[in-house]
Amino acid sequence: MIIKTIGMLGGTGFVGRRLANRLVRRGYRVKILTRDRERHKEDLILLPNLDLIETNIHSESYLTEHLDGCDAVINLVGILNENGTNGEGFKHAHVELTKKVISACQSLDIKRLLQISALNADPNGPSHYLKTKGEAEDLVHAAEGIYATSFRPSVIFGPEDSFFNRFAFLLKISPIFPLACPNARFAPVYIDDLTSAMVQTMENKDYYGQRLDICGNETYTLEELVRFTLDCLGIKRLIVPLPEILSRLLALDFDFWGFVFNLIKIEKPFSMDNFHSLQVDSVSTKNTLQQFVENPVSIKAVAPGYLNQLSYRSDYMKYRQTSRRTN
Numbered sequence: 001m002i003i004k005t006i007g008m009l010g011g012t013g014f015v016g017r018r019l020a021n022r023l024v025r026r027g028y029r030v031k032i033l034t035r036d037r038e039r040h041k042e043d044l045i046l047l048p049n050l051d052l053i054e055t056n057i058h059s060e061s062y063l064t065e066h067l068d069g070c071d072a073v074i075n076l077v078g079i080l081n082e083n084g085t086n087g088e089g090f091k092h093a094h095v096e097l098t099k100k101v102i103s104a105c106q107s108l109d110i111k112r113l114l115q116i117s118a119l120n121a122d123p124n125g126p127s128h129y130l131k132t133k134g135e136a137e138d139l140v141h142a143a144e145g146i147y148a149t150s151f152r153p154s155v156i157f158g159p160e161d162s163f164f165n166r167f168a169f170l171l172k173i174s175p176i177f178p179l180a181c182p183n184a185r186f187a188p189v190y191i192d193d194l195t196s197a198m199v200q201t202m203e204n205k206d207y208y209g210q211r212l213d214i215c216g217n218e219t220y221t222l223e224e225l226v227r228f229t230l231d232c233l234g235i236k237r238l239i240v241p242l243p244e245i246l247s248r249l250l251a252l253d254f255d256f257w258g259f260v261f262n263l264i265k266i267e268k269p270f271s272m273d274n275f276h277s278l279q280v281d282s283v284s285t286k287n288t289l290q291q292f293v294e295n296p297v298s299i300k301a302v303a304p305g306y307l308n309q310l311s312y313r314s315d316y317m318k319y320r321q322t323s324r325r326t327n
């Protein structure tokens with residue numbers, strides 16, 4: 001299969017921007033479909049061989065129109081929280097959209113599809129996030145005539161990530177920091193290690209049909225990661241690890257005030273769905289990163305560099321920017 005042009009959905013986000021850069025450098029032509037070209041044009045428009053196209057990606061006919069001419073598609077659309085709490089937002093962004101992407105690929109005879117899922121994605125998972133990510137993953141692997149590879153990363157870090165940057169912002173503005181689910185475990189993976197793996201699989205038949213867990217080499221509890229963030233910032237805060245019952249109450253509280261976050265257009269810092277996702281550790285015994293990267297980058301090697309140089313204002317702007325992950 002010869003791949004020259006790649007269509008991307010969700011290509012304007014943290015992972016997508018970095019991946020698009022790498023693909024362009026490898027000589028691919030990239031078409032990113034976005035809901036809002038104006039918001040992203042500064043980040044992406046200057047890349048050669050990259051078209052940033054504003055369209056309604058939830059319309060199958062527009063998808064088909066704009067993916068025409070592509071030899072492969074990468075679907076990176078994902079949200080961590082929905083506006084409501086009944087799972088419909090997750091279903092819309094993860095499952096319904098994936099169905100339309102598959103349909104568009106089939107009608108255009110595009111055979112190669114890369115899907116970003118999440119570690120522990122499972123149709124029977126404990127949260128709407130993990131369930132719908134799992135359903136979407138199953139759909140791409142069951143699709144007739146499509147060679148799919150799905151990527152199941154733990155939390156991803158790198159400049160402009162939503163994880164460390166968000167905690168950095170919240171820690172700076174809170175003298176006392178109540179931390180829900182402090183014992184949840186993660187194996188953070190560096191953005192460039194993930195995108196390197198994605199690019200290496202693009203034209204490699206061995207990865208057709210594979211579901212790849214992608215983790216860094218080190219595992220940490222959430223509390224360790226938050227304390228690490230604090231060290232990088234060089235500030236002192238009282239972190240209060242919450243037991244399960246108080247973690248639940250905090251989640252319920254944020255869900256209750258969710259409409260306020262919707263009004264000011266930022267993502268709520270925590271939700272009941274996040275609480276449910278955190279009941280399964282984001283670590284894996286089937287990590288495949290070593291197939292692609294010899295020495296994965298650790299958080300200690302790069303996170304201090306991008307965490308200790310931000311002002312309050314740029315933190316807030318970054319927090320808003322990385323808070324787009326709602327339906």
Ligand SMILES: NC(=O)c1ccc[n+]([C@@H]2O[C@H](COP(=O)([O-])OP(=O)(O)OC[C@H]3O[C@@H](n4cnc5c(N)ncnc54)[C@H](OP(=O)(O)O)[C@@H]3O)[C@@H](O)[C@H]2O)c1
Nearest residue numbers: 010012013014015034035076077078093118155156325327
């Ligand atoms: N970051 C992590 O730690 C992490 C960990 C595990 C898995 N993942 C998965 O990796 C993928 C990329 O993550 P990311 O951190 O790059 O996310 P991100 O920065 O939030 O970007 C996601 C992109 O998806 C699009 N999008 C968001 N909501 C949408 C909706 N309702 N309908 C259509 N498009 C929508 C947006 O594109 P437009 O605004 O241009 O339309 C956005 O740029 C996601 O699928 C995520 O679930 C991320």
